[in-house]
Amino acid sequence: xxxxxxxxCHCGRVHIDIPADAAGVLACHCGDCHKMHGNFNAFLxxxxxxxxxxxxxxxxxxxSSEASRRAFCGTCGARVVKELTTAGRWLVSAGLIDGPxxxxxxxxxxxxxxxxxxxxxxxxx
Numbered sequence: 001x002x003x004x005x006x007x008x009c010h011c012g013r014v015h016i017d018i019p020a021d022a023a024g025v026l027a028c029h030c031g032d033c034h035k036m037h038g039n040f041n042a043f044l045x046x047x048x049x050x051x052x053x054x055x056x057x058x059x060x061x062x063x064s065s066e067a068s069r070r071a072f073c074g075t076c077g078a079r080v081v082k083e084l085t086t087a088g089r090w091l092v093s094a095g096l097i098d099g100p101x102x103x104x105x106x107x108x109x110x111x112x113x114x115x116x117x118x119x120x121x122x123x124x125x
Contacts, residue, residue, distance in 0.1 A: 004052070005044070007096040011076035014059060016092055017052040018044055024103045025094050027121050030110035032064065036079055040114070040121075042094040043082070044103065051090060 003020035025042050033041035059071040059080060070082045082091040094101070104124035111120055 005101055006098045007080075007092055008098060009055075009058075009073040009076055009078035009080055009096060011073060011078075013075050014055040014073050014078075014080055015053070016080070016090075016096070018046055018092055018097075019050050020102070022046040022050075024106035024124065025101075026091075026107050026109055027105050028109040029114040029120070031113055033110075034113075034115065036070070037093075039118075041079075041082075042105065042121075043091040044094055044097070044101075045089050045091050048083070048088050048090050051092075 004017040005020055005022070007016040007018060008014060022044050025044060027040050027042045029040045058074050060074040061069050061071045064070045064082070067086055068082055068084050070079070072079050078096065079093055080096065081093070083089070084091070094103070105121050106124060108120050108123060114120060
């Protein structure tokens, strides 16, 4: 069995197992992420087919752009995932992962959109 990282929403209705060998954390500083998360959004990306999802019926989906849709838990409101619809990839919010991940931020996305009240997170090499 492949090692996994376990993620869950605040109330525990949604659980996602992510392969531990998924790429490291990406940090997105775009305006959409700031509006939805109150800060930049850190996430792990993986093909949907590689994820084990329990409680998926609790997710509330909406189309956030032509190329993606987002889901939050309908019970607690936790922002759970962004789906890149044409790529079949899910971007799972890193803050939902339980326990240590062994991951580091690999890349800052949309850094030019970062507000002036914080510095960019350090990127691992």
